[in-house]
Amino acid sequence: MSLSGGDAGAGKGLLVAECFGPTFQGEGPSAGQQSLFVRFSRCNLHCPGCDTPQTWDWSRFNPREVSTRHSIEDLAAWVMARTPRLVVVTGGEPLLQQSQLVGLVQLLSGRRMEVETNGTVVPQPELIESVAAFNVSPKLEAFAGPRDRRIVPEALSAFAACGRARFKFVVREAAQLDEVASLVKRFSLPEVWIMPEGTSSEAVLGGMRGLADEVLERGWNLTPRLHTLLWEDERGR
């Protein structure tokens, strides 16, 4: 990231873990598209399988070293200095800072803005109107633990009804697809994508092969983790 720094603990602005790109969007309906990524710091879930613990796990990371506060104008300037039209806002959980996020998305109205979220925070109407798409990834029990924090019915229902959400589930094995089906049915989730868990190309490819037939049968979509197939677990790719 080449933005100038700031103090994670003071002032207005967005708390950011990293900005990177151009690279390829690795997951979901936009996989393969040239993209820029803005990764917000902070998360309201503490998933044991999280691959970005530097956004929230202060038992392992110092927040002052792994997050920086930036104005929306500085972030917009970083994006505008680069060519990819798709901008992916990810985390952590970006909707924990959604008032400021609305400002950023509106400043970048010439770009296609996709927001990746765990689906536990109700999106504001201004955010729904401004983004091109939400990539909502509700967490399953084996990945994130008990239901009370990871499934927020009011938030999932709002995303399902907003007309701009696609739902991506990280799945370890085919046996977990019944849990996905029950969430899809309960919240009438449209556009379902299944993605294998894994931080190595071997695990991702093996996971896709193990899931493909049943995902087809259920009428859902399958996505790789393209960045993992290409660059394994390298950060900032």
Ligand code: SF4
């Ligand atoms: S919701 Fe996402 S970013 Fe937050 S802890 Fe879980 S996997 Fe990590």
